[in-house]
Amino acid sequence: MEKAHKILEIEDIHTYYGESHVIQGLSLFIHAQEAVSILGRNGVGKTTTLRSLMGLTPPRSGAITIDGQNTTRWPAHRIAKLGVAYVPAERHIFPGLTVEENLKMAARPGNGDNSWNLERVYAQFPVLADRTKQDGATLSGGEQQMLAIGRALISNPKLIILDEPSQGLAPLIVDHVTDIVKNFCVGSGMTLLVVEQNYRMALKVASRHYLMSTKGQIAGTATTQELVENQQIILDHLAV
Ligand SMILES: Nc1ncnc2c1ncn2[C@@H]1O[C@H](COP(=O)(O)OP(=O)(O)OP(=O)(O)O)[C@@H](O)[C@H]1O
Ligand SMILES: [Mg+2]
Numbered sequence: 001m002e003k004a005h006k007i008l009e010i011e012d013i014h015t016y017y018g019e020s021h022v023i024q025g026l027s028l029f030i031h032a033q034e035a036v037s038i039l040g041r042n043g044v045g046k047t048t049t050l051r052s053l054m055g056l057t058p059p060r061s062g063a064i065t066i067d068g069q070n071t072t073r074w075p076a077h078r079i080a081k082l083g084v085a086y087v088p089a090e091r092h093i094f095p096g097l098t099v100e101e102n103l104k105m106a107a108r109p110g111n112g113d114n115s116w117n118l119e120r121v122y123a124q125f126p127v128l129a130d131r132t133k134q135d136g137a138t139l140s141g142g143e144q145q146m147l148a149i150g151r152a153l154i155s156n157p158k159l160i161i162l163d164e165p166s167q168g169l170a171p172l173i174v175d176h177v178t179d180i181v182k183n184f185c186v187g188s189g190m191t192l193l194v195v196e197q198n199y200r201m202a203l204k205v206a207s208r209h210y211l212m213s214t215k216g217q218i219a220g221t222a223t224t225q226e227l228v229e230n231q232q233i234i235l236d237h238l239a240v
Contacts, residue, residue: 004031006065007159007191008053013062015045015052015216022048023059023216030159035185035192037202040212041238046195047089049216050163054086055079067158085152089163091144095137099128102136102147103154110156114189121150124184142173149180159191166198174201181205199234203227211237 008030015023023045030036040046051057053064055076064072071079080086085106094102103121110116122129125146131139136147145165152160165181166174182205185192196202202209203224211233213219219237227234 004033005068006030007032007034007067008193009063009065010049010053011063011065013052013059013064013216015048015057015059017048017057021215023052026052026062026216026218028210028218028221030191030193032158033189033191034208035194035206037206037209038193038195038212039197039199039202039209039234039238040195041197044212044214045216046212047163049212050086050088050161050193050195053079054084054161080155083156083158084161085155085157085159086161087148087152087163087165089167091148093136093139093144093147095135097136098133099136099139099147100132103128103151106151107154108156112189115156116153118154121154125150125180142169142176145169145173145177146180149177149185153184157190159193160185162192162194164195164197166196166201174198178204197238199227199238213237 006029010026010028013023013026014021026049038046038049048057052059055074058073063070066082066084069082103118127143127146128150139147165177169177178201186205194202194206207224209222209227210218211220220233222233
């Protein structure tokens with residue numbers, strides 16, 4: 001069998017906020033169509049890792065390759081244009097724009113039967129279909145997360161990146177968002193990178209996991225099956 005190609009490869013990056021050396025030598029990769037998570041406690045550098053690869057806080061050294069291109073020094077808009085959709089933990093719904101306007105701003109043509117457009121988003125997210133003319137900023141937390149994910153999908157990305165999609169949501173809503181991520185972001189030709197402190201959600205959506213210990217360092221990597229069979233691995237790395 002042909003070896004799956006790496007859609008993302010991060011090689012030994014170091015990222016700083018001013019003098020603060022937050023990511024100290026991080027390496028990881030994701031194969032095309034893989035669903036991968038980064039698990040780690042508060043403040044270990046998960047969001048900074050995503051900001052590094054999105055060009056928002058570029059690394060000072062090391063290399064990032066996305067779909068065969070060295071994107072290490074690319075500005076954020078160019079990385080987005082390459083087909084990378086980033087859903088930050090704060091969701092960044094544009095206030096003053098309706099649900100529909102939020103979606104339309106992000107829409108980009110896809111190819112094939114699997115591609116996303118406004119009709120498909122409304123068919124799969126009835127909550128949004130009921131609120132097309134409502135200001136996006138007035139939605140509940142769960143609805144905003146669905147809009148943020150819908151907005152990522154409608155850009156028909158190669159790689160979708162979610163930062164703590166379960167953050168601040170009630171358990172039932174987390175289940176709903178988990179189903180959405182599972183059904184639409186995984187196994188439909190898209191590649192998923194999800195960052196979570198909620199390892200239960202991460203185990204449901206991703207098949208391989210990087211355990212981040214501190215300062216962006218990867219303490220281990222494991223498949224979902226390995227983590228399910230040996231929960232101690234999670235406790236060792238994520239216990240407070
Ligand atoms: N803008 C900033 N300026 C300076 N330091 C920052 C900034 N943002 C984050 N940090 C620090 O960098 C480190 C990594 O933060 P980061 O947000 O990447 O962690 P995280 O794993 O996403 O944490 P959380 O679980 O809280 O989301 C932390 O020590 C944090 O305090
Ligand atoms: Mg974070």
